Amino acid sequence: MDERSNQQVKKRNYKPAIIIISVVLIGAIGVLAGLPGVEGFDAFDVTILPLMNAIFNTFTFLFLVGALIAILKRNVKVHRRFIYAAFVTTTFFLITYVGHHFLSDSTAYGGSGFGMYFYYFILITHIVLAAAIVPLALTSVARAWNMENERHKRIARWTMPIWLYVSFTGVLVYILISPYY
Known part of the structure; x- marks a missing residue:
């Protein structure tokens, strides 16, 4: 049993922080x-950053799968650790993603036909859901911190599959566009 569940948890209002972080992060990326x-940036080859993005997204995906398995087994402690690990790798992803987009021009997809339509479908759904996952993930963790377990479960049922999709498709986008860097 979770040691915090036996104690009275002071509920905090994380909503302003969630809104500010979400708006600033999504706005900055936009x-x-x-x-x-x-x-003229030549301190290092910036094309390494998308590979790092894909690696961080892979770890995020694996940590989320671990978190899902842990919670299905009702192991809250392990679940929490995997979620925190996913937040860490997502943060590293965001740093390298912002760095790459600050330092270099966007890379255009060079394929055609079905591959092009597939790529743009994956890219567009990835972008839209990546923007949505920011407030969803922050709200999910805030509800967990406040021990609002039922509310946490309700939002996590949406957050987990969306975050899994975003992290998986982030890797897929990299694989599809990497020949054009």
């Missing part, structure tokens, strides 16, 4: 996507 890369 702005960066429209800017040209830093001209």
